[in-house]
Amino acid sequence: MSAPENQADVAAEEVTRIHPRSVLGRLPRYAAGKPPVVVEGLESYKLSSNENPLPPLPAVLEAISGQTQVNRYPDPMTTTLRTELGGFLGVPPEDIVTGAGSLGALNQILAAFAGQNDYDAPDEVIYPWRSFEAYPICVGLAGAMSVRVPLLPDSSHDLDAMAAAITDRTRVILLCTPNNPTGPALTEQEVRSFLERVPSNVVVVLDEAYVEFVRKAGAVDGIQLYRDYPNVIVLRTFSKAHGLAGLRVGYSISQPELTEHLRVSATPFAVSQIAEHAAVTSLRHIDEVRERVQALVDERTRVTSRLKELGWHIPEAEGNFLWLALGEQTPEFAALAEQHALSVRAFGTEGIRVSIGEPEANSRFLELCAGYPSGPRVLTVHK
Structure with a gap:
């Protein structure tokens, strides 16, 4: 087939293809928090999606179990x-x-x-x-x-x-x-x-x-x-x-x-x-919900206090998560967490968001940080 004929076929195929709106090619893709990997001998924990580590209240589970008119x-x-x-x-x-x-x-x-x-x-x-x-x-x-x-x-x-x-x-x-x-x-x-x-x-x-x-x-x-x-x-x-x-x-x-x-x-x-x-x-x-929330806030305080004792600098943490401005070391830390059966949310080479999870998960995360030689010591901002 000659080059002109081939180009004509390509052009014709392009015309018949369905194209999305052009804006889709300019948008980032949403990256949900990944589940933790399985590591032999360790219980895996997901700290990547800011989820509440506890299931809904027992009263809620009981109330929805009888919902059948879907x-x-x-x-x-x-x-x-x-x-x-x-x-x-x-x-x-x-x-x-x-x-x-x-x-x-x-x-x-x-x-x-x-x-x-x-x-x-x-x-x-x-x-x-x-x-x-x-x-x-x-x-x-x-x-x-x-x-x-x-x-x-x-x-x-x-x-x-x-x-x-x-x-x-x-x-x-x-x-x-x-x-x-x-x-x-x-x-x-x-x-x-x-x-x-x-x-x-x-x-x-x-x-x-x-x-x-x-x-x-x-x-x-x-x-x-x-x-x-x-x-x-x-x-x-x-x-x-x-x-x-x-x-x-x-x-x-x-x-x-x-x-x-x-x-x-x-x-x-x-x-x-x-x-x-x-x-x-x-x-x-709501009183039971507030008790659970306070327990997570107490865990947040425990984690952030220990990180400060280790010399890590973290921004004010007012959600159920904290931010580690690790910069270029972000991928390395995320990979290390994965090796310890912890999934965290890495943002390129900016930093890592870590959700407050089960006490056991938070303790393992702190052990990981205690052994990591180059945590964020100085505030950085990435534009």
């Missing part, structure tokens, strides 16, 4: 859950929109307020970086443009730089508190000061997926802010503190002028009957 669609308004949440949080149930985890609720927010509009330039979404790795994916798929603002040297949000990044194309700003994967939480005072610099037509999302683990004095509480600022949306989830990650129950809270649009963009039937029933039951046993 042949029927769930209540699209998740009325029972929103009513229960409204009473628990002290907010009108009408201000709550549920979603498939806080990530599902975030996608609903972006679908409603940021994307490609009836003009050439896409909307902009500002968020800190490094932060939750799904942010650039969600923003890109919504058709909007990511504006990443590097973290401060202490791994916290640079709110001054984020305010300076606002343009007339900015539609949404994401604040992750505590910041995943680095750990620091924002204070109410600094967020209120930031909000005063944000135009009232820009939506500010407070992603509080780990709010139950925060013990920092003066830490921001999104529920208080949403009452005072009509452009604030709060994101929360049952995945972490309640141990319901596999059932995908999250929600957003905002004032009616925003929720009316979120109900249009919400995925129908995103929360199953089983998930709703589990979440409601867990809320009704």
Whole structure:
């Protein structure tokens, strides 16, 4: 076959192929935490996904074991859950929109307020970086443009730089508190000061997926802010503190002028009957949930205190995880953890996020760190 004929065939084949949207080629791939490898003689532990190491409460497991009507669609308004949440949080149930985890609720927010509009330039979404790795994916798929603002040297949000990044194309700003994967939480005072610099037509999302683990004095509480600022949306989830990650129950809270649009963009039937029933039951046993959360916070304190004794420098840890700014040594440490039957979450050559897991897993992690010669001694920030 001659070269021209071959080129023509290739061109024809290219025309007939199905191509995805061009944005997919520019987006990172979400990398979920890997399960631990099997090492002979050692129990394996997964510390890579910020999961609650404990199963749901016994009352929750009992409540959902009898749920059999999965042949029927769930209540699209998740009325029972929103009513229960409204009473628990002290907010009108009408201000709550549920979603498939806080990530599902975030996608609903972006679908409603940021994307490609009836003009050439896409909307902009500002968020800190490094932060939750799904942010650039969600923003890109919504058709909007990511504006990443590097973290401060202490791994916290640079709110001054984020305010300076606002343009007339900015539609949404994401604040992750505590910041995943680095750990620091924002204070109410600094967020209120930031909000005063944000135009009232820009939506500010407070992603509080780990709010139950925060013990920092003066830490921001999104529920208080949403009452005072009509452009604030709060994101929360049952995945972490309640141990319901596999059932995908999250929600957003905002004032009616925003929720009316979120109900249009919400995925129908995103929360199953089983998930709703589990979440409601867990809320009704909140004291037991809080006991479990405090046990994890106590473990977090034990781990971070020991690391400091070893001379390791770690950022403020306010979630159920901690951050090791290992830089170029990140792959080496992750491989070493794997050899000890521990899976951790490595981020390129930036650092490693380690979830707080079972006490035995945390102790083995500390033994690994005690024998590792080059832990993070100085704060670094990677742009």
